[in-house]
Amino acid sequence: MNQKDKKRAAAEAAIQYVEEDSIIGVGTGSTTNYFIDALAPLADKIRGAVSSSEASTERLKALGIEVFDLNQVSSYDIYVDGADEVNPQKHMIKGGGAALTREKIVAAVAKRFICITDDSKPVDVMGKFPLPVEVIPMARSYVAREIVKLGGDPVYRQGVVTDNGNVILDVHNMQITDPVSLENTLNQITGVVTNGLFAKRGADIVLVAGKDGVKTIS
Numbered sequence: 290m291n292q293k294d295k296k297r298a299a300a301e302a303a304i305q306y307v308e309e310d311s312i313i314g315v316g317t318g319s320t321t322n323y324f325i326d327a328l329a330p331l332a333d334k335i336r337g338a339v340s341s342s343e344a345s346t347e348r349l350k351a352l353g354i355e356v357f358d359l360n361q362v363s364s365y366d367i368y369v370d371g372a373d374e375v376n377p378q379k380h381m382i383k384g385g386g387a388a389l390t391r392e393k394i395v396a397a398v399a400k401r402f403i404c405i406t407d408d409s410k411p412v413d414v415m416g417k418f419p420l421p422v423e424v425i426p427m428a429r430s431y432v433a434r435e436i437v438k439l440g441g442d443p444v445y446r447q448g449v450v451t452d453n454g455n456v457i458l459d460v461h462n463m464q465i466t467d468p469v470s471l472e473n474t475l476n477q478i479t480g481v482v483t484n485g486l487f488a489k490r491g492a493d494i495v496l497v498a499g500k501d502g503v504k505t506i507s
């Protein structure tokens with residue numbers, strides 16, 4: 290089984306949590322794309338989706354799935370999304386595809402976060418994957434200097450503009466031993482919109498696909 294097959298297997302395993310007549314919170318990225326594809330046969334059975342990016346919205350709509358404005362929906366049961374790293378506490382690093390802020394918002398409204406990953410994503414301590422931070426463009430250099438003071442090594446993701454019109458700093462060389470505290474600290478820097486640590490609100494269920502099938506961590 291290659292990495293793509295594993296991503297597809299994890300995504301398809303998440304379909305068991307989709308209920309008829311429900312609204313589904315949908316993340317962003319290559320693993321989530323497999324989940325959206327797997328929703329196709331259910332397009333007439335679900336009420337619709339709320340989406341965390343323009344890319345996912347387009348993919349959902351192409352399947353005939355209605356995409357609701359989040360301001361018109363007060364709650365839904367599940368949010369399904371991938372991750373760049375996930376630790377044993379089900380905290381995650383996300384934002385490799387620059388969708389972190391909308392993902393965090395759509396995840397916040399859901400009752401349960403179902404994280405779909407292949408077996409390259411679980412780690413004991415997060416931080417090998419550079420931590421994405423979404424920043425208001427005019428604050429980029431200031432925020433970078435503040436991150437250096439915290440011991441990180443921020444790198445501007447050249448040429449990337451988020452769906453919110455902001456930029457991304459990828460923070461290298463951070464051993465993330467206290468994800469909840471670091472998530473808070475980074476969000477306190479003026480000019481930071483949000484960071485890619487999903488620790489205060491981690492996953493509820495992690496589906497990890499490996500060569501022997503899909504393992505559920507709940």
Ligand SMILES: O=C[C@H](O)[C@H](O)[C@H](O)COP(=O)(O)O
Binds near residue numbers: 371373383384389
């Ligand atoms: O901004 C992107 C998201 O956080 C993705 O969910 C994350 O980067 C994982 O992406 P993929 O499923 O492509 O590995």
